[in-house]
Amino acid sequence: MANKQELADARVLLEVEGLQKFFHLRKRRFRGTPTVVKAVDGVSFTMREGEFLGIVGESGSGKTTLGLSVLRAHAPTAGKIMLHLPEQSYDLAQLSGEELRPLRKEMQMIFQDPFSSLNPRMSILDIVSEPLRLNGINTGVEEAVRDMLVQVGLSPEIMLRYPHAFSGGQRQRIAIARALILNPRIIVADECTSALDVSVQAQILKLLEGLRRSHNVSFLFISHNLAVIEYLCDRVLVMYLGRLVETADTEVLFQTPKHPYTAALLAAVPKPDPRVRSDDKAIYDGDIPDPANPPPGCAFHPRCPHAKEICMKVVPSLREVSPGHEVSCHFADDIILEGVKIAN
Template identity: 45%
Template structure:
């Protein structure tokens, strides 16, 4: 019943929605070694030719192992990183081509919630100052108006107005994350990057924060890019999901389609690794992922996943697969479906 309700919610959100963010050929390389004359001799390809779209009002989930480029993709999208190549269209305008001055109006429209709430909150500022800061930069509010908004936002995230005078170290991890969420909403954004916002929290608190994010999305009409490791939680909150491996998208489809019919071997392995309450449940139709994630510094010819894939063939060693539509709205980068 819950799955049916979630699927219905996903279908409603995806129907007749316009594209808010259109990422085309995004690349972000970090120089790792330089020659005596300053020339870059080795680069880390954190994000390597990634393309996807996020529709207005939906939640697009991004999953994968640590080091696959999820967070770099998200931070590049909101221009916390200057990208190496590609285009990032936000509401029809290419953010990648903008100067910092041209970006300022878009900073208000795009906000972020980070993984560690304590490191993202200035310990020298109290809650009132932390949440007011975006309003001082982007909103023409006086002191009384800012105080009213802070109290309202604290109430929205399940905290009390007397918390406004306290400092980050006086709160638990879950409360600090609620403060981060309130701060991200202070400038009335349209899009919020949720960069693993629940991974540092207790399991019981994770569910509360995810439910709160859903309620806030419905109330304010927000669009999310939700990055996480917990695939079961990503399924709960996301309308569509992109699976990343070593800087590339290997599968993009709806949340329910990914969990019912995963097409890429890597997606199948990630789903097989999700703990189930009954250990006797048969998983004969799935296989467990073997080995460690290769170094992103290594140059792998062909499919990057072939070194861990039991279904790899000669073509996988020669040709890097591109995303192909194997079903309506279901894209896979795998030669098994080519």
């Protein structure tokens, strides 16, 4: 985690406002009504320079879609994506492909699977230097790659080898080197340690922490692994069916969650001590509803043990319950939920 005061003083780099990404599916149900999946439905947040912002939520809650929309790999349906560079601000949501091109170097992505994300037919030199060449940089390429490999803990001698010669952890370091070579300001990391062994995962997390300091890069860090989120992130966004249900500083979120869904996510994490049982009932009854046909009112109400009549009718808005802590629950002030400390 970053120093709290330093982070509070850091510049706002990204300001997302009312972001929506809907997918219109060709499959038609109920007499020709087109099916719309509201994968991201009105998400707003800010990210500061050097911040690690975690995104959590069950499968299908819209985490990847949010990350891809912020990078403009998806064209958003509505909303603003303000990127504030020192010299100028841009609304990425409004820019054309051509206008986005010079800004692409500021934003990179690291994927979950380091086995399929690296082209097996390209040498490590070609893989790591590809973003440079795509941006018209052809001089000093080898030195830049050499330097970057050292920074991610790899020997520059591997440059002429091919991905098949490397383990998952080494491949993820290569992917990180490629993501960093243009000195981006934002990296979206989507489950980037999930495919790795626990010990390798720890090394990669340490590497990312170090890179945050040396490069002052901000991470949008998507993960199912709440222990990883607690270790690495300064702040967390909790998503449910395309919306934010809670956002808070990591410590606050883990110790005093205010949304029943967040509490359920935390309680469902297996405890390291086998004598302490995790609460199996905690992710309350039922699966995540069909995103093409979400429940009315609060989308979590069918699974929520605290739901009252209003929850079935009125969508709760995200409101601040204490400085920096936002919750979208009609009863956020009334119900007391127990936090769970996960990491050591």
